Structures are given as structure tokens and as C-alpha cells.
Amino acid sequence: MVIDRAVIETLIPHSGAMCLLEEVIAWDDAAIHCVTSTHRDAQNPLRRDHQLSAVNAFEYGAQAAAIHGGLRARAAGETAPSCYLAAIRDATLYVTRLDNLAEPLQVRARIVFGERGNTVYECEVSAGGKPLAAGRVTIMARTKRST
Secondary structure, three states: OOEEHHHHHHHOOOOHHHOOOOEEEEEOOOEEEEEEOHHHOOOOOOOEOOEOEHHHHHHHHHHHHHHHHHHHHHHOOOOOOOEEEEEEEEEEEOOOEOOOOOOOEEEEEEEEEEEOOEEEEEEEEEEOOEEEEEEEEEEEEOOOOOO
């Protein structure tokens, strides 16, 4: 079952142009596969000087991880905690830009370990069967500060 952008926006804190992923085409308890063409959008909020750097592929991967966390929580009858991208490790970029790619981005994220917001995901972004970026993202749950 394809999950569209309207549902995606209920799962993550990003909305409007900052919601970078357009569809979830597959997911299970361990992994997610999303597709998008927002890298070609001239109004993409991550663009600088009319270009979208390949380093932004990790934001696409982190959003896939966030969607996955939201879907897992929903399947368990829960709400995912508010989280943030804490680290990127073992990052490899195979291109310098994303905006000049004609094909849709394929964004995959797979849990390495963790639960309930404190997780590490392996992420891969590709287009037209060619790898664009790969690495691990660490997602951490926000903690409430006492005053």
C-alpha cells in the first residue's frame, strides 16, 4: 500500500516544502523505501544558490527514518516521540548535487539498532539505479528539560 504525502505529514514534524518525501512505497518493521522528486523543485528550502547539494541526501534519509518511526509507533497503537537528527556517520557522497538529476530519488532507511526514537538507521539514496549517498543517521528523542 502506497502512503502519500498527506499521511506522511501526519507522521513527521515537517510540512509544506520542508516535507521532502512524497510517497512511501514499502515498509516493514525493519526498513522503509520512499520516493520523491522534490530535489528538482526550484522552491526546495534546502537549495542554496539555485542548487541542492548532495549532502542534503542525509536529510532525505533522516526524514525516511522519522516516517518509519511514526509508522512503527502507529502500528503499535502509540505516538512516536519528538526526535531530532543527532549525528551522521560513515557518510559517502557519490555525486555533488541532487537538483540536476532527472530521475526520482529512491530513499531507503533500515534500522541498525534502537527503539522509541533513540535509533540508528543505515540510509541510502539513489536515482536511476545509481547510488547518490549512503551513511548512518542517529535519531534521538527530545527530552523535556526541568526548570
